[in-house]
Amino acid sequence: MYRIFILILNIRLTNKKQHIVRTVILDAFDVGAIKDVSKLPPTTAEQLALFLKNPSTHGPDLIGASLDTSASTASAMKCLPWNQELMRKMALRAEEIVGREDDVDWEGSFNDRIYRILLDIQNSRTRTSSSNPPSPSSAQKTQRRRNQRQKFTRRQQICTIMVEAALEEGDEGKAKLWADVLQCMQVLTADGMSEEENGEEDGELVRYVYELDFRHPEFQSLFNFVDRMRESQKTVFNTTGRKRFRKVQRIDICPARKPPADLPPSYYKPEYLQLMRQGQVPSAKLAEGEKASLTIPRC
Template identity: 30%
Template sequence: MPRNTTPGEKHSTKKVAGDLVREIIRKSFAATSLEHISELEPVSADTLHHFRTCPEQGPTLSNAKLDTSGKNLSEIKQSPWNQALIYRIARQAESVAQNTHSRSGSKEPLQQSEWDKLVADKIYRILRKACSHKRTDDTYLAKHSRSLRDWKMTRRQTIATIEQQDCKDNGDIEGYECWGFILYAVTVFGIDGMSDEEDDEENGEKVKSVLDVGFRRPEFRTLFRSVDIRHVAKGQGGRKLQRRVEVSKMVERQLPRNIPCVFLSPGFQSSSNAIPQEAIIQLEADLAR
């Protein structure tokens, strides 16, 4: 008949169990310490997709990864992937402890629920730290994205202004009006009407994938591309551009105010504010110049 476990022995058992869990977690992630796990690469979206369709393709205790794709810490904690990982680590720790207890008979093993909580507490602590890193990264990326779009807008305004002045100096009335329209369009769209970019690779070459802006008429993508390839002799800092590759991926962004309906893609045009046919004809003529 098993004897009652004293409080001191119970505390000692939990301490040994905690050390065991930490070691299993550390080895599962191939990390030097638990503090570094939050900085490791999370599980990929493709792997998560396979896991959702085939649950048996879940996390393993070899090269383990966490799912940090949730919107907040609560959602990340409840991720089926993370819960499955917690379960597997807990069962592994429980199995090791039971084998040790069977050989030595020295201490009363923890209950399954206690192992689950012990592992969950440690994984949640790691996830909390990873979530904090993610918020910092997201803030940096948002600032970087806005800075890039601001640079694009300013560059296009500079190009249009210089080209318009050259047309004026040369008596090119049509060119003057054309570049005036481009300058107006860039200014009206503003920072949020400029496209975002993502790092990518094509045939071994590092490129920038240029995302499309969902609310913008598709013709403006062609127009702004023609502006971007202009080499400006004055007013431009000589910044060398990495090759851009336009992709069909859309960036979802809130529609800025005061953009003429005729500038918007059909999906963003209000049915209660129908665009006169002559306005569309005039815009198409301006874009075709």
């Protein structure tokens, strides 16, 4: 039971942290979406000159914030003094919201999020300077990965809700099952989710599912079970307004992607694991210790 509560608590804390980071960034840059930050004008040369002369007086503000994009790469931009000071102030703002007693690495969280924004700026420059526009296949791949991350978050939420519902019912066996599924998903990570994209067959909108060549086939049955919960447990989930697409498995097109690190051997397709040990397919470090003995839950 203690492990179940810890899993739920970790999910809630992660979601809360992400919400606070997002809120602070949106407020500071005065935008409606994170993606809009990369479109804002950069810090001016005049502002940077004043900042270098007197950092305490002319530093970045959390009202009408801007980023110093004078470096050529996202990594270099992240290390610029102006941006470092901005991230430090954002971390302090987050501490004011939740209280300093929370043991959260806020500077690290803002560092990661701002880096991704700077990476968008770097990529935008690359696209602008290139004479060749992004290929349709590249855009499709990006959309698939976005759907993949959303699917991971959605399934985590389903598992968490089902654990809480089982605890309210006093069904410890059911709660343990869903806690095991949640743990399994966290070990697999978002990179272990299959990729999806929208398509059309005979005039009907469908969702193509691209299975992963390294993942054990039992995961497909497990995740089908998880995904059905929203429809089968209507007293627990609100599905009003949701439009479901028919899913079409594309087993003929398996993305050759490197597996996530630290997966238990049981998470792999047996034939892939054998080829990986022979160095014939993309490989990753296997889990060690107790984690190595984890198995796929059976529902």
